[in-house]
Amino acid sequence: MDRAGQGQPVTAPLLEMHGIVKTFPGVRALDGVDLDVRSGEVHCLLGQNGAGKSTLIKVLAGAHQPDEGRISWRGEPVSPADPQAAMNLGIATIYQELDLVDGLSVADNIFLGRESARFGITRPAAANRAAAQLLTRLGHPEIRPTAEVGALSAAQQQMVSMARALSQDAKLIIMDEPSAVLDNEEVERLFGVIRDLTAHDVAVVYISHRLEEIREIGDRITVLKDGRTVATGLPARETPTREVITLMTGRTIEYVFPPRGTAPHTGEAPLLEVEDLELRGHFDGVGFTVRPGEIVGLAGLVGSGRSEILETIYGARRPTSGTVRLAGRRLRPGDVGSAVAAGIGLAPEERKSQALLLDDSVYRNITVSSLGRFARGGFLSGGAEKAAARQQVEALDVRPADVSRVVRTLSGGNQQKVVLARWLLRDCRVLLLDEPTRGVDVGARSEIYALVRDLADRGVAVVVVSSEIPEVLGLADRVLVIADGAVVAEAPADELDEHRVLDLVMQGTPHTGAPIASESTTRQHEGDVA
Secondary structure (H helix, E strand, O other), X not given: OOHHHHOOOOOOOOEEEEEEEEEEOOEEEEEEEEEEEOOOOEEEEEOOOOOOHHHHHHHHOOOOOOOEEEEEEOOEEEOOOOHHHHHHHOEEXXXXXXXXXXXXXXXXXXXXXXXXXXXXXXXXXXXXXXXHHHHHHOOOOOOOXXXXXXXXXXXXXHHHXXXXXXXXXXXXXXXXXXXXXXXXXXXXXXXXXXHHHHHOOOEEEEEOOOHHHHHHHXXXXXXXXOOEEEEEEEEOOOOEHHHHHHHHXXXXXXXXXXXXXXXXXXXOOOOEEEEEEEEOOOEEEEEEEEOOOOEEEEEEOOOOOHHHHHHHHHOOOOOOEEEEEEOOEEOOOOOHHHHHHHOEEEEOOOHHHHOOOOOOEHHHHHHHHHHHHHEEOOEEOHHHHHHHHHHHHHHHOOOOOOOOOEHHHOOHHHHHHHHHHHHHHHOOOEEEEEOOOOOOOHHHHHHHHHHHHHXXXXXXXXXXXEOOHHHHHHHOOEEEEEEOOEEEEEEEHHHOOHHHHHHHHHHOOOOOOOOOOOHHHHHHHHHOEO
């Protein structure tokens, strides 16, 4: 409930953002966004992927400069020129993709750029003591201030990032999907810290897709859609779930999907079989099959286990238990080489860091998984590599069509085509696609969709993970809804709509193998709040 509704006086906002516009080449990311945040409140920022949430918080954090609009801080106009300027105002940001330095210690990361010094000499002992106090406040006294950050778990790294925000004596802390890598106990600790902060008049902007969290910790809600504010100041505990979901849907981006085929392979035995697969801490009891020529979509929130499922099938992660079979043959767990040799390819979510050799050529990025076929007398034949890559570049219409060009210089859509070309050259039988159109413009999206459908028509089994529900529904033949590491529903894509899938993934109540919620079940949730 909004604190104003609890009898407390409504004070002037700590932060006001009005008419914020931010344009990137070919994309208007923010188109007149309004937001106001009061001292001591948890203001929840909601919206689907691409709604503009990340761009907005980067404007507030000084990482981006707005093209239009105004920002007021404590009633005074401000324009943070960089993150340090925002920090000096009292604004701290905890990004979803943590900006920690792996090679430095915990304490060094917490106080980076603000090292404790006396007479020009740093005082590591003082920094270690202060870091330990902050981590104890967060409920994690076991994290040693001297430990190297790169050796910590993802959840522990999240705590280090939070400790850094707390160390800045901030008056406004932005938390972008802070619970994505935390278990239930850690989330409760986080909420305890947030309540302590707001009790001392610190404001929190909380970004999450999990409506049960918004209900528990939030005061007011602002909803963004397609770079615009569609609702602001909604009471977090009184606003029905259905109203929030309706505000979030109805995207204006056009998804041009190729028509589904006639499913000529439905009578065939499954090509990929995943049985009772578990990766402790990420997902449990996951099982599904994919037939030749079928596209199966995995819909779920960040942190639901979607990406980890693909990585485990590919062999990049060793499962705790369960089996993966390809054409009836059990694959060796945790062995990428075995999976690739069997015919499995993966286009990962972070193509720049996980898939591409950014400073190498287009042709080498395409041939890197098939180098054995280009060896001549122990040496690679560059001419043969280039010829094979050129065929793929022409088939996929990679632009510019220069196979010697450094792949870093290509657009996001063309980089993704290069990743797909790698597996086309390899003649893979199962293709795993994790966020295949992230950072890709609308035109390139339709080309990638057509390519994926063409691969399925040729008999390739495809598994697609996407945060954009219209993409999953438009591209897949069958959809599995993932929540909290379990399959909560499964149905043909043409029997689903965006509203229903959003309702399932955001309720976050897994019942393995459960059918899609009926209309009566959905009505029962209409009294729920965001």
